[in-house]
Amino acid sequence: MTRPIIVWFRDDLRLTDNTALHWAAERGPVVGLTVDETVGRPLGAAARWWRRHSEASISEKLPLIRAKGDPREVVPRIAQALGAEVTWNRRYHLTDVDAAVKERIGATSHPGFLLTEPWEVVTGSGTPFKVFTPFYKAVQALLIDAPPHPLEAPQFESADVDVAALSDADSVEEPAWSQTLAAHNTPGEDAALARFHEFLERLRDGGSYDNNDLAGGMTSGLSPHLRFGELSPGYVWAETAALADEYTAAAPHAWAFLRQVVWREFAWHRYYHVPKMETRNVRGQFDHFDWAWTERAVPSSDEHAFAHQAMDPETEHLDELAQWQRGETGVPLVDAGMRELWATGAMHNRVRMVAGSWLTKNLGIHWRHGEEWFWDTLVDADVASNPFNWQWVAGSGDDAAPYFRVFNPELQREKFDPNGAYVSKWVPEALTPMYPEPMVEIKESRKRALAAYDDMKAATES
Structure with missing residues (x-):
């Protein structure tokens, strides 16, 4: 019997352009895992609401175990129970937690959370960037020389696993304002892809992107989808850059949008090199x-x-x-x-x-x-x-x-x-x-x- 492969989903709740999922699909039957982690900073109420609904969306596409606890205990325990290999896409906080899991079970990790690895983009003197504009130019140059090639959602065999028996995550209490959140937001990969392609279509038809537009209708609305990895930044970059190349009139708006995507990248670049930013002044x-x-x-x-x-x-x-x-x-x-x-x-x-x-x-x-x-x-x-x-x-x-x-x-x-x-x-x-x-x-x-x-x-x- 082929060993199942556990894909530990973190902030990459998608099937399209998911390197870890592709790696797993080529090697055996797949089962997904999410962990409501008791280490690190707990999610705020609104983000927790989004994540819960995004997990529900992806659970319709593959078997998904939803566990709670310290991943250093939870992931090895579930892997042992299933006799499974484990893989995930790298993240750039809680790296000590991931290293400890990998040491116990020999898991495989992959890039894909960012456009570039935080240690790849450095100044001429080999130090991390501290100023955005030169960082943006460096990232842009890297991606023009070696553009991302997004992966389509793979065909895979679902592992025959009793996910309910292995799941122990508590039901999440809805925030007091959940009804209004639901009225304005649709979590999940399908909604993310639809919104992204509607945005590209708008630019293709001569529409604008204006990050200063307050009246509405000229921004992308993709921030939470990128935050939870329902869209990969590589996929967003490749599709948007292709649009810019094909439609001259759309190019300025497409690149203005991609500049904002790289601002997210810059935040993670700095956080990787300056951890605990949420509690300590950088300067x-x-x-x-x-x-x-x-x-x-x-x-x-x-x-x-x-x-x-x-x-x-x-x-x-x-x-x-x-x-x-x-x-x-x-x-x-x-x-x-x-x-x-x-x-x-x-x-x-x-x-x-x-x-x-x-x-x-x-x-x-x-x-x-x-x-x-x-x-x-x-x-x-x-x-x-x-x-x-x-x-x-x-x-x-x-x-x-x-x-x-x-x-x-x-x-x-x-x-x-x-x-x-x-x-x-x-x-x-x-x-x-x-x-x-x-x-x-x-x-x-x-x-x-x-x-x-x-x-x-x-x-x-x-």
């Missing part, structure tokens, strides 16, 4: 920044507790944080973004920057509070991208130049939502007498933020 000088709440007020990362839930109710600025979370800041663009987030599990990228700037710079609240809120409420909350982007907007991260930039939310609204379509959709009372004044005065709070940056600079130079 050490920001350890001296006068946040309204210092890191000493935040639970240790080992506790995996949300700081806003763990802090004393009497703590200064807790009310301001809650107003920001609810979208009741008195700043129309910020409030629109925060309400969009709660309703849909998503927020437009431009508005993420403005909302993050308001929290960290105008209110002076530590970026970790914002990062943790997004971690819990975004369907695309990603181990690397979420803290990377928060540190970028706070000024404490890589390539955050100028780090002292403070977004003016009113100027941003006038520039990117000139007709008010985005704001009126999510904050219908905005610009009416019912709408409150901003929590803090925009110009004065900007001056305070710049003064705090000056103080930090003086402290680190003395």
Whole structure:
């Protein structure tokens, strides 16, 4: 009897262009495995909702064991029970966990989570990149010389396995806002492929891609599908680059989109070289920044507790944080973004920057509070991208130049939502007498933020 092959799915919940699955399909009957891991950072509620539904989608295509626990115990136990080989696509966090599993059972791993391996793309001096534009050019050059060749979904034999008997993952409690999440999102590979090809068709027909479009309809909407690997970045790159080559008019929009895909790549490149980014300032000088709440007020990362839930109710600025979370800041663009987030599990990228700037710079609240809120409420909350982007907007991260930039939310609204379509959709009372004044005065709070940056600079130079 041929030994079954276990494909341990992580953030690669797809059949198309899945290197590990192809490797398994060529060697024997296949059974999938997902592990609700009790090591590392637990998923936030919205991302957990997405993953559960994405797993359900892939379980319709192959037998899928859904287990819970420490993979260092779970994966070898299931492999032994089935007398199975194990394979997976590499990831770039929890690498010590994967190394321990591989040491116990001799598993096989493959690339495919990123366009390039984090150690492949280096500066001329052989060091990791810290600035995005040269990183993008290096990745682009690599992929033009050696373009990805995506694999079609393979034909495979399903292993004859009683997946229910081997599954022990608890049913996941639906987040309080799951009905609105379901109304705005469709997890799973089939939905991802459909949305991606609709996007390409739009570009082919002369449509635009504009990452600053707030009114809707000009972005791709693919972020959560990429986050959970329902689409591989190699497949996305190959199909989009081919479109750019074939349709001259579509090329600028196609490459603008691919630049954003490489931004995700850059976040993982930096996270691989600077782990624990979710709890530590990348730029050490920001350890001296006068946040309204210092890191000493935040639970240790080992506790995996949300700081806003763990802090004393009497703590200064807790009310301001809650107003920001609810979208009741008195700043129309910020409030629109925060309400969009709660309703849909998503927020437009431009508005993420403005909302993050308001929290960290105008209110002076530590970026970790914002990062943790997004971690819990975004369907695309990603181990690397979420803290990377928060540190970028706070000024404490890589390539955050100028780090002292403070977004003016009113100027941003006038520039990117000139007709008010985005704001009126999510904050219908905005610009009416019912709408409150901003929590803090925009110009004065900007001056305070710049003064705090000056103080930090003086402290680190003395």
